[in-house]
Amino acid sequence: MLLPELYQTCGTEDFLYEDNLAFRDFLKKENIHAKYVEAPGEHNFKFWDKSIENVLEWL
Incomplete structure (x- = not known):
């Protein structure tokens, strides 16, 4: 089965x-x-807001 590539991101804190x-x-x-x-x-919206921009660019 062919899986799509995943995108994983995490803050170091x-x-x-x-x-x-x-x-x-x-x-x-x-x-x-x-x-x-x-x-x-950290695990918060500040990190996620920036990360979603990178995910959308990656897509």
């Missing part, structure tokens, strides 16, 4: 940061194509 790294590594191990982006930021 996000409380889910370690989980995101584990998921990124899992995808890589399973040969699932994903664009992984991390940047300074």
